[in-house]
Amino acid sequence: xxxxxxxxxxxxxxxxxxxxxxxxxxxxxxxxxxxxxxxxxxxxxxxxxxxxxxxxxxxxxxxxxxxxxxxxxxxxxxxxxxxxxxxxxxxxxxxxxxxxxxxxxxxxxxxxxxxxxxxxxxxxxxxxxxxxxxxxxxxxxxxxxxxxxxxxxxxxxxxxxxxxxxxxxxxxxxxxxxxxxxxxxxxxxxxxxxxxxxxxxxxxxxxxxxxxxxxxxxxxxxxxxxxxxxxxxxxxxxxxxxxxxxxxxxxxxxxxxxxxxxxxxxxxxxxxxxxxxxxxxxxxxxxxxxxxxxxxxxxxxxxxxxxxxxxxxxxxxxxxxxxxxxxxxxxxxxxxxxxxxxxxxxxxxxxxxxxxxxxxxxxxxxxxxxxxxxxxxxxxxxxxxxxxxxxxxxxxxxxxxxxxxxxxxxxxxxxxxxxxxxxxxxxxxxxxxxxxxxxxxxxxxxxxxxxxxxxxxxxxxxxxxxxxxxxxxxxxxxxxxxxxxxxxxxxxxxxxxxxxxxxxxxxxxxxxxxxxxxxxxxxxxxxxxxxxxxxxxxxxxxxxxxxxxxxxxxxxxxxxxxxxxxxxxxxxxxxxxxxxxxxxxxxxxxxxxxxxxxxxxxxxxxxxxxxxxxxxxxxxxxxxxx
Numbered sequence: 001x002x003x004x005x006x007x008x009x010x011x012x013x014x015x016x017x018x019x020x021x022x023x024x025x026x027x028x029x030x031x032x033x034x035x036x037x038x039x040x041x042x043x044x045x046x047x048x049x050x051x052x053x054x055x056x057x058x059x060x061x062x063x064x065x066x067x068x069x070x071x072x073x074x075x076x077x078x079x080x081x082x083x084x085x086x087x088x089x090x091x092x093x094x095x096x097x098x099x100x101x102x103x104x105x106x107x108x109x110x111x112x113x114x115x116x117x118x119x120x121x122x123x124x125x126x127x128x129x130x131x132x133x134x135x136x137x138x139x140x141x142x143x144x145x146x147x148x149x150x151x152x153x154x155x156x157x158x159x160x161x162x163x164x165x166x167x168x169x170x171x172x173x174x175x176x177x178x179x180x181x182x183x184x185x186x187x188x189x190x191x192x193x194x195x196x197x198x199x200x201x202x203x204x205x206x207x208x209x210x211x212x213x214x215x216x217x218x219x220x221x222x223x224x225x226x227x228x229x230x231x232x233x234x235x236x237x238x239x240x241x242x243x244x245x246x247x248x249x250x251x252x253x254x255x256x257x258x259x260x261x262x263x264x265x266x267x268x269x270x271x272x273x274x275x276x277x278x279x280x281x282x283x284x285x286x287x288x289x290x291x292x293x294x295x296x297x298x299x300x301x302x303x304x305x306x307x308x309x310x311x312x313x314x315x316x317x318x319x320x321x322x323x324x325x326x327x328x329x330x331x332x333x334x335x336x337x338x339x340x341x342x343x344x345x346x347x348x349x350x351x352x353x354x355x356x357x358x359x360x361x362x363x364x365x366x367x368x369x370x371x372x373x374x375x376x377x378x379x380x381x382x383x384x385x386x387x388x389x390x391x392x393x394x395x396x397x398x399x400x401x402x403x404x405x406x407x408x409x410x411x412x413x414x415x416x417x418x419x420x421x422x423x424x425x426x427x428x429x430x431x432x433x434x435x436x437x438x439x440x441x442x443x444x445x446x447x448x449x450x451x452x453x454x455x456x457x458x459x460x461x462x463x464x465x466x467x468x469x470x471x472x473x474x475x476x477x478x479x480x481x482x483x484x485x486x487x488x489x490x491x492x493x494x495x496x497x498x499x500x501x502x503x504x505x506x507x508x509x510x511x512x513x514x515x516x517x518x519x520x521x522x523x524x525x526x527x528x529x530x531x532x533x534x535x536x537x538x539x540x541x542x543x544x545x546x547x548x549x550x551x552x553x554x555x556x557x558x559x560x561x562x563x564x565x566x567x568x569x570x571x572x573x574x575x576x577x578x579x580x581x582x583x584x585x586x587x588x589x590x591x592x593x594x595x596x597x598x599x600x601x602x603x604x605x606x607x608x609x610x611x612x613x614x615x616x617x618x619x620x621x622x623x624x625x626x
Contacts, residue, residue: 045064045067045068046064046068046077048064049061049064049065049068049080050080052064053080053083053084056087058083058084058087058088059084059088061080061084062081062084062085062088062090065077065080065081065084066081069081073101073104078097078101079155081097082094082097082098082114085097086117086118086121089121091118091121091122094114094118095115095118098111098114098115098118099111099115107140107142107145108145108148108149109134109135109136109138109139109145109149110135110145110148110149110151110152112131112132112134112135112138113131113132113135113149113152113153113156113161114152115131116128116129116130116131116132116135117156119131120156132153132158132161135149135152136149136161136164136165136168139165139168139169139172140172141169141172141173143169143173143177146165146166146168146169146172146173146179147182149165150162150165150166150169150179150182153165154186159186159189159190162186163183163186166179166182166183166186167179167183178199178202178203178206180199180200180202180203180206181199181200181203181210183195183196183199184196184197184199184200184203184217187199188217188221193221193229193230193233193234194233194237196221197233197234197237200214200217200218201241201250204250208250211250211253211254214254215254215257218234218254218258219261222234222258222261228614231262234258235258235262238251238254238255238258239255242255249275249278249279252271252274252275252278253271253275255267255271256268256271256272256275256285259271260289260292262611262615263296263298263611263612263615264615265289265292265293265296265298265301265302266300266301268289268301269286269289269293269301269304269305269308272285272286272289272305273286273308282316282317282318283308283309283312283316283317283318283322284317284318286305286308286309286318287305287309287318287321287322289301289305290302290305290306290309290322290325290329293305294329294332297332297336299329299330299332299333299336300333302329303326303329303330303333306322306323306325306326306329307326309322310322310323310326320359320360320361320364321361321364323355324355324359324361324364324367324368327348327351327352327355327368327371328367328368328371330348331348331352331371331374331375334348335374335375335378335379338547338548338549338550338586339548339549339550340379345375345379345380346380348375349372349375349376349380352368352371352372352375353372355368356368356369356372362398362399362403363400363403366393366399366403366406366407367406369389369390369393369407370390370406370407370410372386372389373386373387373389373390373410373411373414374386374410374413374414376389377414377417377418378414378417378513383414383417383418386414387411387414387415387418390407390410390411390414391411393407394407394408394411401434402435402438402440405431405434405435405440405444406440408427408430408431409427409428409431409440409443409444409447411427412424412425412427412428412431412444412447413447415427416451416454416511417511417512417513419512421451421455424451425448425451428444428445428447428448428451429444429448431444432444432445432448439471439472439473439476442468442471442472442473442476443473443476445464445467445468446464446465446468446471446476446479446480448464449461449464449465449468449480449483450483452464453483453487453504453507454504454505454507454508454511455504455508456497456501456504456505458487458491458497458500458504461483461487462484462487462488462491465480465481465483465484465487466480466484468480469481469484486500486537487500489533490503490532490533490534490537498528498529499525499528499529499532499534500534502521502522502524502525502528503522503525503534503537503538503541505521506518506519506521506522506541507541509521510541510544510545510548515545515548515549518541518545519542519545522538522541522542525538526538535566536562536565536566536569536571536572536575537571539558539559539561539562539566539575540558540559540562540571540574540575540578542558543555543556543558543559543562543575543578544578546558547578547582547586550586552582552586552587553587555582556579556582556583556587559575559576559578559579559582560579562575563575563576563579567603572604573600573603573604573607573608573609574609576596576599576600576603576604577596577597577600577607577609577612577613579596580593580596580597580600580613580616581593581616583596584616584620590620593616593620594617594620594621597613597614597616597617597620598617600613601613601614601617
């Protein structure tokens with residue numbers, strides 16, 4: 001058998017007994033033969049024959065398949081036996097097998113395909129074509145017959161003829177079964193993705209319950225899309241369809257699903273709100289989206305989602321939580337901004353204080369208090385007030401242990417910020433001991449390891465980080481791996497870890513908002529060393545601090561240095577992405593940002609920043625709609 005056809009044959013043969021049949025709604029399932037009802041000797045012979053077939057020892061396989069088929073004819077054994085005869089060029093014997101079997105099943109046109117295939121293998125392509133066409137002409141309004149004939153073509157990789165069979169079958173059955181799923185799979189194989197989408201829509205027209213199945217198929221196709229052409233086509237296809245046929249909610253459902261997959265939360269929110277209104281939902285979908293947006297640091301979309309939920313009114317189930325989460329998300333957005341204004345922070349502080357007094361939810365009260373304490377300590381220089389309000393929460397007996405642990409972590413963070421390292425490490429250790437087998441405990445362990453890194457205890461820090469690499473939390477595991485790698489790559493006992501010591505201390509100073517001191521400490525590295533492996537990290541850290549101070553031009557130069565001088569370093573793609581985003585959001589240099597995003601996509605195709613870069617590039621290009 002042609003090497004290209006063997007895997008196709010095995011796959012399609014399997015599909016003929018499982019995949020396609022699973023969508024034939026109006027046919028009863030095939031009868032099941034239980035293991036104790038089969039003949040053990042027959043099974044052994046078949047297994048041996050199959051092994052020969054897999055090893056391409058077709059003559060040996062044919063001998064056994066012939067014996068099995070003579071004793072107990074079956075469609076499955078016939079197919080394998082036929083292919084073995086063709087591969088061994090026993091065309092006369094193969095033709096005799098087909099015609100003998102055909103007499104027992106005169107109505108089945110699939111045997112004409114077998115005869116046509118023999119002609120094709122013998123070099124008579126004209127005869128093969130005539131037999132193939134004849135098989136399609138003889139097709140009757142019989143669903144099983146249609147499946148069998150299509151599979152006969154698919155086994156030979158004759159996709160065009162299989163398509164003809166399904167399209168004719170659709171007409172013969174008066175659309176009682178559309179064969180849309182089967183046609184979509186053919187179009188996927190032949191690269192006609194637009195046609196595949198049309199068939200999936202046809203399937204949804206007939207039965208919207210197929211939505212999850214179609215999403216699974218689409219996810220596979222869109223994930224295997226190296227040039228992003230399928231993703232672009234699918235997105236435009238859905239936008240066009242949803243605008244032309246707004247009454248068909250499955251377009252919005254698919255757009256919602258796809259937007260979430262692509263982390264395009266702006267588009268996802270449009271669809272979520274639309275579906276919430278049209279389907280008269282309770283806001284659950286929008287609330288879920290807000291949570292996802294926050295986890296991806298898409299705070300603007302999350303804020304818009306919570307505002308929508310609050311506007312729905314008190315009678316809806318997500319009103320109270322959305323009101324408080326709106327405030328918490330505004331806090332996250334503010335503290336992530338490079339240089340929030342004192343006025344905006346003071347206004348937010350007052351809103352927190354008001355909300356804490358009116359909320360009836362104890363959990364929300366604790367979350368609001370934690371954020372208020374963070375705002376007071378890290379941004380408004382009210383350290384004592386922040387510590388006092390958190391200690392009051394810790395002393396309360398009506399607060400759940402896990403909530404109290406979260407407060408202790410914030411309290412430890414503030415103690416580290418205020419240079420009370422001993423108190424910070426004690427609190428981290430308390431939380432870890434209380435929740436060893438929980439994510440919150442692993443987070444406490446990571447924070448304690450980072451504290452050790454800050455103060456130069458690199459060996460101890462790395463030993464803890466190496467344990468945390470196996471964390472069940474992907475975020476903690478990744479952070480632990482990143483910090484462990486930083487230490488291992490730049491730990492230089494011969495120079496008493498001078499460079500790494502400077503860098504970790506600068507990291508701590510930045511944590512304490514002592515940015516100018518952090519920059520001076522980082523400069524000490526370049527003064528002490530002509531060149532060092534930590535230089536890319538040094539430039540990137542300086543760029544981050546400059547961004548934090550609003551000195552974007554200086555930051556841009558530093559990021560450019562990382563990209564240009566350390567193009568092979570693991571930080572190069574991160575630096576390029578930060579540079580692109582800063583030019584987009586802060587410097588308002590859209591053309592430059594687009595060029596940087598495009599460079600990232602072409603130079604670092606495996607980067608974790610590619611999906612976000614692609615989305616931002618598309619937005620800057622102006623194709624938010626079509």
